Amino acid sequence: MVKTMEWQGQSLLLLDQTKLPSEIITILCKDYRRVGEAIKRLEVRGAPAIGAAAAFGMVLGWQELVSRYADFSQETLLIEFKKIKNFLLSTRPTAVNLGWAVEKIYKHAVAMINAQQSLKAIETSLGNLACKIYQEDIEVNRRIGIYGAALLPQQARILTHCNAGALATCGWGTALGVVRQAFLDGRLEMVYADETRPLLQGARLTAWELIEDNIPVTLITDNMAAWVMQTQHIDSVIVGADRIAANGDTANKIGTYGVALAAKY
Template structure:
């Protein structure tokens, strides 16, 4: 598996795989300040909720180093935190990681620790977030593989694999675990317009890792369900509300509706850090809208009239009633979601 990022402790540099250039070019971006990480998140050079969270944690370390000598160290770090979380409003892992590291800095400051000692502890925490993400993904993979049938034929949307995390993946981690157990017959990957994360990233990493994968365009999903024996859908998530409503890459809602119509179980795979326990439903999830040229152009070639109006939400929200189960590192949650997500929140308090 290609690594999404690497923290170089010796020179305090975060290397981020530039996912906008895959699959043609495998190139890493050296980030030596927090703003370069923010730009990488905005440009989708790093993407996927867990990967964004880990990148944000390292960005906080870089930012803390930049303001270490500021008269008001905590105030300067708080401005960095606030700026960083504006990079992408929908993916909750971004704010979760930035807020977590800032809260740690505040607590350590109360103990009269000098800024450079605080920065050292922030670095340890960022590394821990990175390492734990991989371990959590592998746990999730085992729980998810258990709910898939033998000879699983699975459809997935966007990219929720190793490239969207620190390694192994969420939705694709489930498929990797199923493949290791001999349960996976085929994966159908939606191309995921307009930025082709399914074609460029999911098809790329599954093909490179030797998993059976067939690429389809987004508008083939329903017909593929009807004609190709699909018996499960597994996708990732960018934010999950307290009632189970789930935001994921645009097009996911349509896939869920098609799965419901065909009697196919639709699963979300996401770590607890992707849950936003503070919001009651998906109606409260902010939906990022992106540039019109992403719709009017295919890669760099214009394919629509220059002046035509566009609507380009990056995400949609799938209602909880369409979801058969949410696969987490603590197990698989099923309805009733409000009660069971409250239990998950209590169960995970010590870790988060």
């Protein structure tokens, strides 16, 4: 399985997704500013991955504050920590996972300061919380995969759009988590991946990621989707979702709507 990031205690290693598939390059983030830059540049992308990266960015920010302002009052540290939170929020204002993750880390720091914990104890606890966010995302994705794969027929032929795989998450993937589980269960015949214009996440990321894991995949242009559904007997279309409303409405990458209409027909 492709690894999007690795926490190293004092730094965060990110896979640069803008270079895929031609180059596999990692970015060493030694401070929260570089994490924010990676989010802005789409070097790390996908809601869950962005959230986890931002959480680790908050930990790096706290480490920097403690080293620079150790003699300051804890109230002053919190004021400065809030500035770091707001900076990371500004890198992708519409990313719900990012906002959730940095707020979770910030509130935990506030609670520990109110409980009069030491700065070192707070640093350790914030690191553990960020790792928990990371690990829980992988576990959630695996459960999505198990539930989703159970809905598929034997020898399923699946169409995807955009990238909602390990690259977009902390690991395993949401939409592609279903595909991975189906492959492990022996229920998958072929994945047809839309190229996904204009940034080609399907061509650059989904197809590459599946090939890396030896999962059968055929890359198609976006305007082939309906024809492929008809001629290749597609069983299911599995895509990610940027938003899911309480009434079941979803919003996702441009191009998903046309695929949904063709699938319904």
